[in-house]
Amino acid sequence: MTLPRFRCYIDGAFVDTDETFESIDPSTGGAWAVMPAASAVDTDRAVRAAYRALSDAAWAGLTATQRGKLLYKLGDLLAEHAPRLAELETRDTGKIIRETRAQIGYIADFYRYFGGLADKAEGAHLPIDKPDMEVYLRREPIGVVAAVVPWNSQLFLSAVKLAPALAAGCTVVLKASEEGPAPLLEFGKLVEQAGFPKGVVNILTGFGQSCGKALTSHPLVARIAFTGGPATAQQIVHNSAENLANISLELGGKSPVLVFRDADLDSVANAIVAGIFAATGQSCVAGSRLYVERPIYDKLVDMLVAKARAIRMGDPQDPATEMGPLATARQRAHIEALLSQSVASGARILTGGQIPPDRKDGFYFEPTIVACANNQVPCVAEELFGPVLSVIAFDGEEEAVTLANDTRYGLASGVFTRDLTRAHRLVRRIRAGIVWVNTYRAISPLAPFGGFGLSGLGREGGADSIRDYTRSKAVWIRTSDDPIPDPFVMR
Missing domain, CATH: 3.40.309.10 (Aldehyde Dehydrogenase; Chain A, domain 2)
Incomplete structure (x- = not known):
């Protein structure tokens, strides 16, 4: 019997990798599909594609409102294709079909929510203490985002990273866990159908040393958003010393x-x-x-x-x-x-x-x-x-x-x-x-999510999370026509 084969999504194309591995159906213990194992070279290619897309007019030239419309379309496609994605997630992770169907349908709302927020990440005017200056703050995309998610609730955990990152104008390399990556690799087809320019979203799977380390230590990565265990988080923090990327960590719990x-x-x-x-x-x-x-x-x-x-x-x-x-x-x-x-x-x-x-x-x-x-x-x-x-x-x-x-x-x-x-x-x-x-295990795109101690660093979800994918730029404009005063004294 020939097993179905999945491919990585890099720079707007579905590509094979030199190495592959078999994914196991947890309900039977047997192999059911062949998955790509992205190498360091594949990972570098994905990051460089994301970096190029940052300044390409096809993405950088879009208004925030236009980015929001793309996200809204992605949400609609996700809802439309929920049955297929649910089937894949259940097959690859063992999560019951009644939950994957319901959860994926609701995850569509996360993309719609952040699509609506895309043109609301506002800057600010500063009442500066110099009468001949106008100063304001711009919010700009932080850059290439490395989003690393585990196998459990992977479409949800990728949505709370991918949606605000794209709303902010970033580009993303999304690494699915090697344990059950099928639904995220399939999700790449919806990204393409929604009309995102090539390189804006890249989706890989692979192993820690060859893919994960190459991604989280890559010099062109500006932000790392990780969900997983504390041990892997410590390794990612160590890797980030190579690029000094901003980090958010959503880790385990003993609630x-x-x-x-x-x-x-x-x-x-x-x-x-x-x-x-x-x-x-x-x-x-x-x-x-x-x-x-x-x-x-x-x-x-x-x-x-x-x-x-x-x-x-x-x-x-x-x-x-x-x-x-x-x-x-x-x-x-x-x-x-x-x-x-x-x-x-x-x-x-x-x-x-x-x-x-x-x-x-x-x-x-x-x-x-x-x-x-x-x-x-x-x-x-x-x-x-x-x-x-x-x-x-x-x-x-x-x-x-x-x-x-x-x-x-x-x-x-x-x-x-x-x-x-x-x-x-x-x-x-x-x-x-x-x-x-008086309730438990409830979520919403409006509510932030994160913990203290070994449970992580930072928050995901909610209106403020889009700001975590931006950086501020202070703009100073001198409004006086008088000659500049003493150049040897700081204004």
Whole structure:
């Protein structure tokens, strides 16, 4: 059987690479497609194409309004082709089809949103302290952007980089993860159909040393926008010493969810399931640390165990499936090892913790709930990136805040209470970039996204993010016809 082949999109053309690799279907564990492995030479070609496009009249000559219209068209095309892209993302990553279809349709709104913002990245007039001067600030594109995204939610995570970068007038080299790059390589066809000039958007996939390092250390790259793990982020920061590029980092999380005795437990239980078992727990905002006020601990845990056991696992292409496989065998082995360490340290697995007996093919793992005594248990302290919920009881608000903030991460968090004054107190005290109150795992193009500590640097999404892809230029205009005064004294 001949496997389908994908190609990189460089300088307005789909190109083959000298090296390729097979992509694995997580639901079967078998190869399903052949992917390009961009070399350092391929990467250099893409960056240079993006650099040329920056000053080419086909792109640089467009008004901000015209750029916005291109983005709006790209959003429409994305919505139109969502079924095909969803099928590819599900095949390549194992994410269930009911979520990929819905998510990709909504991602179209991110391109429309930033398309509307393209002509609103305004400069400023300065009330300068010199009567014979007019001074204003221009906002100009920062330059070539290296956007590096992981395999999970890759169309969303690329949208929050690509859309504001293009709205600002930048050009982009987008590197898809070698784990599941199919939907982003296919997305290149929509970029072409939308009418973006050649070189403005380039899409690659490849491995760290040959592609990733060449991209993030390239001397013509002015900004790096990265989503992934802390270890790779540290390497990217090291690489950026070569070009002194501006950097934003959206990294991992061990997001705490606090549930108080007055919460609506039916609503809580559904939100917890959404936060940890949706996407098979492979989300940087996964609510993996659950803290429950002691009087309701047993009741809520029993509800969650029942819901976890009722989750329908199966073929991710089946619309009835509620949880698919993990993306890689390596990830499943990591989860199994951390769970073994956790049990050895005293944790109790309340449900799950195994490979489903009827799912020996592929990378499936059961929805798992673990009762833990403290934050030192490995499955509480470390990011598992899978369907594993750690549960700890607390007594009172002060202990809840202490437990929530006892982490090196700080991306997302959740609070469930009917007490509005308590909710406001906790919003102030929890150290996280996102606090969801009485809900979880909600996104919007209007809302910024990012974290503290090991969860990263900078924010993505929202109206301000377009400014992160621009730089200011101060323009001084002398309005006097009088001779310039003493040239040896600074004005």
